[in-house]
Each structure stands twice: as structure tokens, then as C-alpha cells.
Amino acid sequence: MNFATIKSVRPRRFLTPEMRRTLTGLFFISPWLIGFLIWTIYPLIASLYYSFHRYDLMRPPVYLGLTNYIDLFTKDPRIGKVTSNTLFYVGLSAPIGVVAAFLMASLLNTKIKFRSVFRAIFFFPSIVPIVVSATVWRFLLDPKWGAVNATIRALRMSAIPFLSNPDWAKPTLIGIHIWAQGSAIVIFLASLQEVPRSLYEAATVDGANSWQRFWNVTIPMCSPVILYNLIMAFIGGFQTFVLPYILTGGGPNLATEMYAMHLYRNAFTHLRMGKASAMAWILFIVIVTFTILLFKTSARWVYYGGGEE
């Protein structure tokens, strides 16, 4: 605080201008701040509390210590299946989705006609209501009646039980997820367009071919956005619920039953609020750990070039 500002404070004002600004700032963010306390801080504490209790909404919570956490791994017959399903789903859908989105964005970024038309088409599946796309895909992929299998049979191959066979269901689910990668494509396309032309020109002068330009210019320059999309894909993947819930309901034979679906059923079908909370905290810790690890490794492969604001 310098001399001039102190002098300018009128005697009847008790607050310094800086304090007033802070109060004004707090006033403006107060809706979010109050919401943060009600919808984030309290639930976090409460769910930690419930996770150590048995609670079925009818009777008061009973303290169990770590039982919910221990029983989850020792007594829940489905936990192994839903965990491996989820890891399989995340492990494939996130990297494949990001790579696919990046390649499609790169394709859209080349010299093509009707780019905005193609971009709109590529983007659109991601905003179609999931209920609708799940319903349509389910029918298209039907082994007997679906148009996809009709085409496959017309090519003299045997029909593929996309959603009715446990081995096919997860890959199919991942495929439909990748079909709706629109917003990742759009984000990648924007970052591709930000890469300075001069870098490509310099690389060309140095004799780099198009593959080398892609590998040594495009990818490093876009790596922060790749990291962003990858993290979003992992976080979203661990929590995936609506698509498998609507598409297959977890079947066939639990092949697409995901961790978040199991959590949902425990909470809202069986009213095991304590167990569901314990599951949620494990999920939370896994996601945070994973994100931190991803950030740690990012120092090796993400290029934060200067120049951008």
C-alpha cells in the first residue's frame, strides 16, 4: 500500500480499497462459493462419513470402520468383473479415442474442400442424445435384423454378435464411444490450426518429409492439448455409465457392467449408501492418482513452447 492510496481513503470509510475489492470479488463469486460448500465440500465429507457406515436410508447409519472397503474386495462377487471391465474399457477407449480423434482432426486440417461441412458431420454424433444413439446402434448391430450384419452377410461372411456376445460387447462399446468423439476432434483441430506455418516451412527447408513434419512439428506443438484430451478421456472413462447402461444394461453376462454402474446399483437399487460411498472414494482416489501420474510423465513428452499467452 503506497502513500497516495492511504491518503485518498476518506475518514468515514473503514475498509481499504483493497479490502473493498476483495469483498466485491467475494460477493460476485458467492453463488459458486455457497454452491461449492453445499454441493461439493459437504458431500465430500458426508460421503467419507457414510463410507465408514452401514446406511440404507431407513435406519440411522451404523459405524462399521473399514468394513465397507474390505468387504468390497473380499465379499462382493462382482467387483473383480466390473473392475477388469472398467480397466479394459478405460485402457483401450481413452488412448484409441484420443489417437483416432487426433488423426481425424489432422485429416480435417489438410487442404480439403468443404472442411466446415466435414467438421460439422464429424462433430454431430457427440451431441446426439445418448439414448437415441444407443437405441439406433443397438438395432443397426442386431445379428439378425441389423443393417450392419446384413451387409456383412452380403459379403459372404458370418454375422457378428456385436452386443450379444461377451467377447464382442466391450470392443463394440468402445467403438460406439469413439464414434462420438466430436468435441475432442474439434479441440484438436483448433490446436492444429494454431501451429505456426513458419515451423512447417522451416522443417521443409531442412528437408523434412510430410511424415517427419507430422512427427517432429505437429505432435510436439499439439502435445499439451493431447495431454488435456487424454486426461479428460481417462477421467470420463473411469466414470462411464450412461452409454453401457442404456446400450446393454451391463450384459451380456456382465461383460459391459462397469464400476460406475455397479456403484449406482448398490446405491439406488440395493440402498447400500455406505458401500456405494466407499466405492466412490476408491474411484476418486484412482482417478486423482492416475491424473497425477499422467501429469508427471507429461514432463517427458509434452512440449510447452514459449510464445503462447
Place this chain on the structure above:
Amino acid sequence: MVTTQRSIEFPSILKKYTSKKIPFHLGQVLGNALRYIILVALAFSFILPMYWMVTSALKTDAQVYNIPPVWIPNPAHWENFWVGWNLYDYNRYLVNTVFRYAIPVMFATTLSSAFVAYGFSRIQWRGREAFFAILLATMMIPSQVTIVPIFIIFRQLGWINSYRPLVVPAFFGSAWNIFLMRQFFKSIPRELSEAALIDGASELTVLFRIILPLAKPVLTVVALFAFMNAWNDYFGPLIYIGRREQFPIALAIHQLRISYEDPAMSAGLYPYLMAISTIVTLPIFGVFFLAQRTFIEQISLTGLKG
């Protein structure tokens, strides 16, 4: 598209034909053709399910199951839309979705997020960046962690089977929208609001008279996204809305699909299911085409500045 491209490329090949660089340019033309083939194939795979949906809505039930598939239904059964819509009480589901959910959420979240974003962008105050970091961090918290206690709160308030649990939180701003608006507000020159503040305007006046009128693009996007998210939302209603007469359209479609899979019910239902799916997708399609450019710009922004 492929043909137009070729007709443009062709003269240049002829020209270059004389200049001894044939292999290079031939490769370029082939590469170009390949690029368009991949693009068109991808675009086709993105459109195909939607095309199938719309055309199936116009078929008879027998045509839907026809092998080989019927790609162009003739005659088109436009009455399927009307019959399907009236099969269940879709007027009520539509009213529920739009007037009890999407529109209230749209106004609540746009207004509250703009208010909060102003505090995060146009006022310099100590602690602002720390709070903003917390706001960004909250986006990482999986909703599963908070859903159980929040459900219990609403249950104690007696709000289950109403739209209040879905609408009330929107009055507290949403992190993603606040983030989006903050980015936009920051790009508005300081001088504009400073002049008004020196003239004695309050910060509220500046927000409503200067910032919001300038921020129409981002307000539009936030409002449209809020509307679309509510329109598409399945998880929220699944948890809070249990009675059929309260259903939003997303739950109602799923209901119809389940009854379609029940062999006793399935006869003739499929075209209607597709007709309703088409009707539900139509507003999304409309919104998207009206606001495509702003939409895509804003999504791009989140990735670049995030």
C-alpha cells in the same frame, strides 16, 4: 466432392506432365484422392446411424426387418411420427423436459455463471486465482463421490420425484460455464468498464450494461449447451424422477425401447421408436446448425486455454 476435386487437379497434372516431376505429382493426386475417400467414408459412418433412424421412422414394421435393408422407404409413412408421438403421453414428457427442466436450468445457469465469472475476471482481488484454482479442481471430482450425499439431502427435503434436484443446483453456477465465460470476459478491454466505474457506476451496472451485452456469443453458447445437456440428460432424471408422468423425454424413450424388447409388446413398435428418436434429435440438430460456428469456437477455446 471427389469429382470436383479431380476436375480442379486435372489441368495441373497435364501442365506438370511436361515438367519431369510426374511421380511426385501423381503421388499427390493419389494422396488427395485417398484423403477424400477416407473423409467420405468416415463422414458416411457418422451419418449412417442418423440416416437409418430417419428412414426407419418412415417405414412399415415389416420393412424395418427386411433383408436386404430398405435404404429408401417408398412410400414414406409420415403418419408414424404422429402415431408414435401419441402412443404414450409424449406431450407431457415434452412439457416436462422443456418447461420444468431445460428452460429453468438454462436461465439459472447462464445468469449465475455470468455473475460468478465477472468476479473471477473483471475485478482484481486478493485470493481470486486461488479460488479459481479450486473451481478448476472441482471439475475433476467424479460425480459419484458427491451423488449419494446430495441425493440424501434432496430426499430429506422431500424433493424426490420433482425437478427441483435438477434445477436448483443450476442457480449456483457451473464450473465449466464459469470457466468459459471468464475466458471471454477477460478478453473485453479494461477501459470499457473502467470508464463507467469512474463515472460512478457500480460493478453490477457494469456487468449488466457493459459486459453482458458484449458477451452475447458466449452467453448463447452457455445457454444452448445448458438446454442441450438438460434435453439429453439421462442420469439426473434416472436418479431423481421415478414416476412415469414426471418423466423427461430421454427416460420416456428408453421406456419405449424396453417395452419394444418385450416380445409381447414389440409388434409394430420399431418405426415409432425411430420416429420419436428423430423428433428428439431434431431440436439438437436445429440448434447445432444455427449456432455451429460459435459452438465450435467455444469448444476449441476450452482445450486451448485449459
